[in-house]
Structures are given as structure tokens and as C-alpha cells.
Amino acid sequence: MSTGKRPLSPHLQVYRPQITSVLSILHRFTGIVLAVGTLHLVYWIVAAAQGPESFAAAQAFTASWLGRFLLFGWTVALFYHLANGIRHLLWDAGLGFELRQVTLGGIGVLVATGVLTLLAWMAGYGFIGSGS
Amino acid sequence: MSLRSPLGRVRGLGSAKEGTAHWWAQRVTAIALVPLALWFVASILSLIGADYATTTAWIGMPVPAVLLILLLTATFYHAQLGLQVVLEDYVHNEGLKLAAILLVKFACLVLGLAAVFGVLKIAFQG
Numbered sequence: 733m734s735t736g737k738r739p740l741s742p743h744l745q746v747y748r749p750q751i752t753s754v755l756s757i758l759h760r761f762t763g764i765v766l767a768v769g770t771l772h773l774v775y776w777i778v779a780a781a782q783g784p785e786s787f788a789a790a791q792a793f794t795a796s797w798l799g800r801f802l803l804f805g806w807t808v809a810l811f812y813h814l815a816n817g818i819r820h821l822l823w824d825a826g827l828g829f830e831l832r833q834v835t836l837g838g839i840g841v842l843v844a845t846g847v848l849t850l851l852a853w854m855a856g857y858g859f860i861g862s863g864s
Numbered sequence: 865m866s867l868r869s870p871l872g873r874v875r876g877l878g879s880a881k882e883g884t885a886h887w888w889a890q891r892v893t894a895i896a897l898v899p900l901a902l903w904f905v906a907s908i909l910s911l912i913g914a915d916y917a918t919t920t921a922w923i924g925m926p927v928p929a930v931l932l933i934l935l936l937t938a939t940f941y942h943a944q945l946g947l948q949v950v951l952e953d954y955v956h957n958e959g960l961k962l963a964a965i966l967l968v969k970f971a972c973l974v975l976g977l978a979a980v981f982g983v984l985k986i987a988f989q990g
């Protein structure tokens with residue numbers, strides 16, 4: 733059977749963005765961002781394994797303006813992907829398919845991402861908890 | 865009505881010839897990553913400002929070392945499965961698709977092994 737040039741669904745050019753479609757593509761996007769972010773993690777561990785000089789260089793990079801910017805990106809991506817991933821797992825278990833639940837869950841994921849990111853960075857800058 | 869042939873149904877492998885193994889491994893690693901990722905973020909926060917000796921002493925302790933290795937294994941296994949699906953969706957040239965998937969798998973293996981080796985080196989020789 734030839735499927736020729738049939739349009740795929742959803743046809744993105746004419747598809748109005750909705751919370752469901754936007755959060756769905758964000759899961760994929762944050763997954764890719766996190767995969768890139770593993771480079772930072774591996775660099776940090778390998779530098780620590782190599783010795784004090786390499787470790788100091790890695791710490792300096794992470795503490796730099798660029799390093800902090802990247803770190804902020806990894807935390808947002810991680811918290812979003814984690815919260816939305818739990819939603820995925822609930823769907824896989826057959827739960828939460830009503831339109832209202834999907835919308836509320838999506839809003840919940842966005843709120844959780846914001847709150848967890850804020851908490852982590854407040855702890856990081858010593859406003860709460862034991863960070864310094 | 866099922867469109868599958870009786871043989872196809874018995875084998876249960878579907879068009880990708882691997883059944884649900886890929887899908888299932890993606891879920892198992894996802895479930896493992898929920899506590900591991902939260903533990904990791906909390907640990908990193910508690911290590912802010914720590915010097916080389918303190919950081920490596922922490923990495924080398926039995927519980928953090930084992931949890932780090934679990935985190936790294938689950939992360940790279942999960943990432944490699946996930947990126948494979950993304951490439952399957954967007955790369956339409958068969959040769960290029962295969963090359964890209966292999967590249968991702970090798971890269972994940974190398975990065976994962978390098979980091980696990982780093983943790984073990986710190987744990988066993990400081």
C-alpha cells in the first residue's frame with residue numbers, strides 16, 4: 733500500500749497549541765536537554781576522579797555565569813520531566829484520562845516544576861535548608 | 865476483530881520485532897529515576913561549598929557510591945532508549961537513522977562507563 737504524501741496528524745502548521753500538546757512536546761524536549769546535561773554530570777565526576785586540579789577547574793566552570801545558567805536549565809528540565817514522567821506512568825497504569833484530569837494534571841506539573849526549582853535554588857543560595 | 869495473524873499474536877513481537885521490551889525498560893528506569901534523581905539533587909545541594917576532600921570522601925562512601933552508580937546506570941539506559949525513539953520519529957533516511965541510533969548508544973555507554981569508573985576509582989583509592 734502506498735501512503736504517498738498524506739498529511740500526518742496532527743498537522744502542526746494548522747494545529748492550535750493546547751496545554752496537552754505543548755506539555756507533550758516539552759517532555760520530549762526536556763528529555764533531550766537532560767541527555768545533554770549528563771555531559772556536565774560526567775565531567776564533574778571524572779574531574780573529581782582525576783584529582784584536585786581537574787576538580788577545581790570543574791567547580792570553577794560550574795560556578796561561572798555560564799555554568800550557573802546551564803545548571804538552572806538542568807534543574808528546570810529535570811523537575812519538569814520528573815513531574816510529567818510521573819503523569820506518564822499514571823497514564824500507563826490506566827489512570828487519569830478524563831479531559832479535566834489531564835488539564836489539571838498538566839497545570840499541576842507546571843506548578844510542581846516551578847515550586848521545586850524555586851526550592852532547590854533557594855536552598856542552593858542558603859535562603860532555606862543547609863546549603864551555603 | 866484482531867488484524868493480527870494467529871502466529872503474530874502468539875509471538876507477540878509486533879512490527880518492531882521486539883515486543884514490549886523497549887517500552888517496559890523505559891518505564892522501569894523511569895520509576896527508578898524518580899527517587900534517585902530527587903536524592904541526587906538533595907545531595908548536590910548539601911555539597912555546595914564543599915572542598916575536594918569532602919566531596920570525594922562523600923562520593924566514595926558506600927551508600928552514595930552505590931546510589932550514584934545506580935543513578936548513572938538508570939539515567940544512561942533510559943536516555944539511550946528515549947533518544948532512540950526520538951531519532952526513529954524524526955530521521956527518515958534508514959542508513960542515517962541506524963548510524964544516529966548507534967552513535968547515541970555508543971556515546972551513552974562510553975559516558976556511563978567513564979562516570980561509573982570515576983565513582984569506583986574515588987571509592988577505592990580516594
Ligand code: HEM
Nearest residue numbers: 760763764766767814817820894897898901943946947949
Ligand atoms: C527523573 C526521573 C525520570 C522520569 C520519571 C522519566 C520518565 C520518562 C517517561 C515515562 C518517558 C516515556 C515518555 C513517552 O512514552 O512518551 C520518558 C522519556 C524520555 N526520557 Fe525520561 N524520565 C526521567 C529522567 C530522565 C533523564 C535523567 C533523562 C536524560 C538523561 C531522560 C530522557 C528521556 C528521553 C530522551 C525520553 C524520550 C522522549 C520521547 O520519546 O519523547 N529522562 N521519560
